[in-house]
Amino acid sequence: MTGTLYVLATPIGHLHDLSRRALEILGRVDLIAAEDTRHCRGLLNHYSITTPTVSLHDHNERDRTPTLIERLKQGEEIALVSDAGTPLISDPGFVLVQAAHRAGVTVSPVPGPCAAIAALSAAGLPTDRFAFEGFPPRTSSARQSFFRRLLREPRTLVFYESSHRIMACLRDLATVFPGDRRLVIAKELTKIHERLIPTRVGEAQEALDDPQLQKGEFVLVLEGAGAEAHDRLTEEQRRILQLLLQECSLKSAVSLAEKITGARKKLLYEEALHRKAK
Secondary structure, X not given: OOXXXXXXXXXXXXXXXXXXXXXXXXXXXXXXXXXXXXXXXXXXXXXXXXXXXXXXXXXXHHHHHHHHHHHHHOOOOEEEEOOOEOOOOOOOOHHHHHHHHHOOOEEEEEOOOOHHHHHHHHHOOOOOOEEEOOOOOOOHHHHHHHHXXXXXXXXXXXXXXXXXXXXHHHHHHHHHOOOXXXXXXXXXXXXXXOEEEEEEHHHHHHHOOOHHHHOOOEEEEEOOOOHHHHHOOOHHHHHHHHHHHHHOOHHHHHHHHHXXXXXXXXXXXXXXXXXXXX
């Protein structure tokens, strides 16, 4: 019989958030595949767990997976953990889990902390339908294009962001999304400096103006588009249309603006006629 690959969630901050079942499994498996063995060892030492560890991260996962799968096929048990939270949720592990399924190895989740779900549960925004979008792109232009594709998404949107890009991300959110769209900034969840900051897109940069608030790891929970979002253009969509009208015919400008912004063609055409009539 094959062994079992446990996909095991670890604390995102508070060490007491590790479940009793997770502790028992970490203590008895043959090996722990960790995103960063040094980070993982801190958690294991806290609970006096001496199970061997091996690194499994974005740069070595494909090379290391065949060896781990072979050990699982020989009957060993392995726990897959990330630095914090649930593995595979913007963390490594997909290649290993996919290979385990292909090899007929049992894959068993050990649920626990997840920053996206923790933030969503406490944000006070609709939770019946949501979309987790992970980390936005690193550059401003790519981020804005990424956000434009989500402009009319009706579900609550959840993003991760790091401390050194949080302010640039908030600026790009304000460039693309309506300023009155509700936004909750969750900072350092379950840690000593935890903060949940309810605000709106147009006020978010001011809400995080204090440099001390810009430190740590962030989850952004953004209100989805309401029905009214389909009946009006944002300032950014109008700006792009205006630039295109200066260089193209009305028909071409509307067509290009539709492709770039994702706005409805009818709204763009009406706006273009209005601007041409001025």
